[in-house]
Amino acid sequence: MNKFISVKEASLKWNLSRRTVRHYCAQGRVDGAIFKNGSWQIPEDAKKPKRINEKPKKNHLLEKLREEKSSLRKGGIYHKLQVDLTYNSNHMEGSELSHEETRYIFETRTIGLENKALKVDDIIETINHFTAVDRVIDFCNYTLSEAFIKELHKILKSGTADSRLPRFAVGDYKKQPNMVGDFKTTPPRLVGENMKKLIDAYNQKKSHTLEEIIEFHVHFEQIHPFQDGNGRVGRLIAFKECLKNNIVPFIILDKDKMFYYNGLDKWDKERGWLVDTCLHGQDIVKSYLDYFYIPY
Numbered sequence: 001m002n003k004f005i006s007v008k009e010a011s012l013k014w015n016l017s018r019r020t021v022r023h024y025c026a027q028g029r030v031d032g033a034i035f036k037n038g039s040w041q042i043p044e045d046a047k048k049p050k051r052i053n054e055k056p057k058k059n060h061l062l063e064k065l066r067e068e069k070s071s072l073r074k075g076g077i078y079h080k081l082q083v084d085l086t087y088n089s090n091h092m093e094g095s096e097l098s099h100e101e102t103r104y105i106f107e108t109r110t111i112g113l114e115n116k117a118l119k120v121d122d123i124i125e126t127i128n129h130f131t132a133v134d135r136v137i138d139f140c141n142y143t144l145s146e147a148f149i150k151e152l153h154k155i156l157k158s159g160t161a162d163s164r165l166p167r168f169a170v171g172d173y174k175k176q177p178n179m180v181g182d183f184k185t186t187p188p189r190l191v192g193e194n195m196k197k198l199i200d201a202y203n204q205k206k207s208h209t210l211e212e213i214i215e216f217h218v219h220f221e222q223i224h225p226f227q228d229g230n231g232r233v234g235r236l237i238a239f240k241e242c243l244k245n246n247i248v249p250f251i252i253l254d255k256d257k258m259f260y261y262n263g264l265d266k267w268d269k270e271r272g273w274l275v276d277t278c279l280h281g282q283d284i285v286k287s288y289l290d291y292f293y294i295p296y
Helices: 007-014 018-026 060-071 077-092 099-108 120-139 146-157 188-202 210-223 230-244 254-266 272-291
Strands: 034-036 039-043
Touching: 007 018, 007 039, 007 210, 018 039, 060 077, 060 120, 060 230, 077 099, 077 120, 077 230, 077 254, 077 272, 099 120, 120 146, 120 230, 146 188, 146 230, 188 210, 210 230, 210 272, 254 272
Parallel strands: none
Antiparallel strands: 034 039
């Protein structure tokens, strides 16, 4: 008996919009697709239709990010993503800087204090995260490697209080076991081996779908290779891989972090929870692209 998937599932599998998948089905270009009860049912083993005279899709977002980064333009998509990625990712991990304070630091590289004490590490890690996003934009088309992942961690944690602790390896894998809530992560002695296997398996394909990027993120967080900063490094990797694969990246808002954490926890049993959370985060970025008239 044939198994069928939905338009939504096919769109993730083939890295196409749902509208395009429905269009292909209506054109008869998806073998075995059936229109039933107001929706398309697609055979699980159906092949992605090839576009007629298909050409590489122009990566408008990446071009715009590089252009605005180079020109130091303020108020554009580069500015918006830098502030929102940094604020939300750091705030999820305990930073007490507000969105306005994060924006002010990005725009002026100064700190405005008004009857408020700020943690030095919050400020350092905010500035470091801006630098890490820049590095991702510059090198997003490079093949993912352990060296690049370690570099992101070094950028993020350099100059922090953690970096001065003997047990803390900035830019290198953890020396002591750590946990995520009640979840046990990979022990230090196995991290190098497991990371190599994870990256080698991922790099067997030259391009990836959004769901494959999310799956890599889950396995990275399950290994939890660094003493601290794993969530932020993991989300930076996902941002890089979305840009590399010409997929609209996603931002996990601080207010949605419990959906995100639950999705990571439930992945092995129910993938939809995390995928839907990331799709919601992708819709947020799409709204930015619509505002700035950037095609995707």
